[in-house]
Amino acid sequence: MQIRKKYLGLFGLLIFAVSVSAQQNDTIVKNKSKVDKTSEIIADTIAKDLKGAEQMELMASPNGLKDNLIIAAKIGNKYHLKDNPEAAKYDSIWLAEQYKNTALFDEMYKEVANLDVDAVTKVELDTETLKIRLEELNQKTPFNIEYNPSLENVIKSFLVRKRGLMERMLTASQFYFPMFEQELDNYNMPLEIKYLAIVESALNPRARSRVGATGLWQFMYGTGKENDLYVSSYVDDRSDPIKSTKAACEYLTKLYGIFGDWDLALAAYNSGPGNVNKAIRRSGGYKNYWNIRRNLPRETAGYLPAFIATMYLFEYAEEHGLKAKPVDRPYFETDTVHVKSLIAFEQISELVGISMEELKALNPSYKLQIIPYEKGRDHFLRLPLDALGKFVTNEEAIYAHVANELKNKEKPLPQLVKSQDRIRYRVKSGDYLGKIANRYRVRVSDLKRWNGLRSNNLRIGQRLTIFTRNPVTTVTKKTKKKTTNTSSGNEAVAIGSKVHMVKEGDSLWTISRKYPGITIENLREWNGISGNNLKPGTKLKLCDCPS
Numbered sequence: 001m002q003i004r005k006k007y008l009g010l011f012g013l014l015i016f017a018v019s020v021s022a023q024q025n026d027t028i029v030k031n032k033s034k035v036d037k038t039s040e041i042i043a044d045t046i047a048k049d050l051k052g053a054e055q056m057e058l059m060a061s062p063n064g065l066k067d068n069l070i071i072a073a074k075i076g077n078k079y080h081l082k083d084n085p086e087a088a089k090y091d092s093i094w095l096a097e098q099y100k101n102t103a104l105f106d107e108m109y110k111e112v113a114n115l116d117v118d119a120v121t122k123v124e125l126d127t128e129t130l131k132i133r134l135e136e137l138n139q140k141t142p143f144n145i146e147y148n149p150s151l152e153n154v155i156k157s158f159l160v161r162k163r164g165l166m167e168r169m170l171t172a173s174q175f176y177f178p179m180f181e182q183e184l185d186n187y188n189m190p191l192e193i194k195y196l197a198i199v200e201s202a203l204n205p206r207a208r209s210r211v212g213a214t215g216l217w218q219f220m221y222g223t224g225k226e227n228d229l230y231v232s233s234y235v236d237d238r239s240d241p242i243k244s245t246k247a248a249c250e251y252l253t254k255l256y257g258i259f260g261d262w263d264l265a266l267a268a269y270n271s272g273p274g275n276v277n278k279a280i281r282r283s284g285g286y287k288n289y290w291n292i293r294r295n296l297p298r299e300t301a302g303y304l305p306a307f308i309a310t311m312y313l314f315e316y317a318e319e320h321g322l323k324a325k326p327v328d329r330p331y332f333e334t335d336t337v338h339v340k341s342l343i344a345f346e347q348i349s350e351l352v353g354i355s356m357e358e359l360k361a362l363n364p365s366y367k368l369q370i371i372p373y374e375k376g377r378d379h380f381l382r383l384p385l386d387a388l389g390k391f392v393t394n395e396e397a398i399y400a401h402v403a404n405e406l407k408n409k410e411k412p413l414p415q416l417v418k419s420q421d422r423i424r425y426r427v428k429s430g431d432y433l434g435k436i437a438n439r440y441r442v443r444v445s446d447l448k449r450w451n452g453l454r455s456n457n458l459r460i461g462q463r464l465t466i467f468t469r470n471p472v473t474t475v476t477k478k479t480k481k482k483t484t485n486t487s488s489g490n491e492a493v494a495i496g497s498k499v500h501m502v503k504e505g506d507s508l509w510t511i512s513r514k515y516p517g518i519t520i521e522n523l524r525e526w527n528g529i530s531g532n533n534l535k536p537g538t539k540l541k542l543c544d545c546p547s
Contacts, residue, residue, distance in 0.1 A: 170324035222467025
C-alpha cells in the first residue's frame, strides 16, 4: 500500500499514456494486444527509473514490479480515466486555509469563553465613527445593535489581538458563506447569522470543543440527534456543512419562536433556553440581552458581543485594512453523488485523481475516510465538478474495482457501529445528576432538559433518558466469517447479539472488550452482578432490555 502511494504519480503517468494509446487504437477491445504491449513498454521504462530499494519493494509484492505497473495501466484502460487538468490547482488557497484554520478553533473558543468586555484596548477607532457605523448595521439587521462601551472594547480587542484571525476568517468565509446564505434565505432568517459559525467554530467543520460540541455549528450529541443529525462509527453529520447548517437553521428558528428576539435566540443557542429564561427572571423581567447579560453563564456573556464584533469587522473590513486572499473554488463549484457501495477515500483519490487532503476537506463528516453503505440511509460524496464527472461516467466500473480490492485487502475495514438514538438509565443508590452526567460525558442542564427535571433530586429506580456521545452500541456485520481459536480468546460476535454465554476464562472485562460500546458497569447493571465472579454457562444480557 505504501509503495502504491509513493509512486501514484508514476502510475498516473502510466495510466494517462496507456489511455492515450487506447484512444489512438480505436477501441480497447479490438486492440487489446497493442495496448498490453504498450503497457509493458511503459512499465519497463518506469521500472528503470526506480532506485534499488524501491525496486526491490515492488518486486517483493505478490505480482512483482512489472505486473504491478501493468495492472495500474489496465485500470486506466478499463475506466478511461484521464489526467485531471485542474490537478495543479488542488493546492488552492482555500484548501491551504482550511488546514491553517484547524488550530484557530481553540483560539476563538478561548476568546469567547474568557472575553472581558470591560477591558480597554488602545487602538485608533473614533468612538463617534463607531456609533455611526453601528447604527448603520442596526438599520439593516434585525439584531439589536447599539453602541455601548463594552461592545467598543470587544471590537477594539478584536482589531488588535485577533486581527490575523479575522483576516484568515475573511478568506475561509468565501468558501462557506454562499452556502450559508442560501440556507438562511431558505428559512427566511437574517443572513447575518452566517457570522455565528465564525464565533462557534472558526469555520472548521471538524472542530470539537472540550465538552464534545462538534462541527461548524457546534452541536452536542443530544442536540444533534434531536435535529436529525446522524452519528455512527463512520459518519458524523454534525461535521457535514450542509446538513449541520440546515439543522442550525431549524434549531435557531425554534428558539426565535420561543423568545421572539434574535439576540436571545443566539444566547439560547449557546447556553440553552433554560439559562436564558433564568437570566430574564433574575434580571427582573428584562428581555434585552445587555440587561440580562450579567445573569448569563460566563461563556454566553461574551457570546453575543463576539458575534456583533465579528459582524462589524466583516462589514467594515476595508475601512480597517482587513484583507482576504482570493479563493479558487467556492462551495457552489462542487457537487455531490449518491454513494451506492462502501468506498474508501484512498480509492476515490486514486481513481479520479483528487488529493486525500481535498477529499477530507470536502467530506469532513466521514470520520475514518470511508463512506459506508447502509440500507435505508443515503450517504453522499462531494467532489469538484470536474472530478465528479469522472466518477459518474465510470461509476459502475469504479464500484467493481473497489469491491475487488476490498476482497483482497489484508486489513479488514472497521465494523460499522451504529449509535442508538438514546439510552435509558435506571437511577441507583448513591447516584446524583453530576455523577451521571460525568459518567456519560454530558451536561447536567442537558440531563434535566431531556427528562423534564425542575430540580436536582432523583429517586432510586427512576428512569432517565440520555443522549450520550459514547452511547451503547450494537455491532453489525455484513457477512459471517469462519474464525479460528487464537490464544487471545477473541471470538466473532453474532449479528444483533443480545445475550452472551459465559465460557471458561471469561471475565466482565474480556466480555466488554468483545462488544464495542458496552462497559463493565453496563454488564453489572443489566445483569444484577455485584462482584467479578462468573459461572460458565451463565447467559448475560447485552442490553438494558427484558430477559
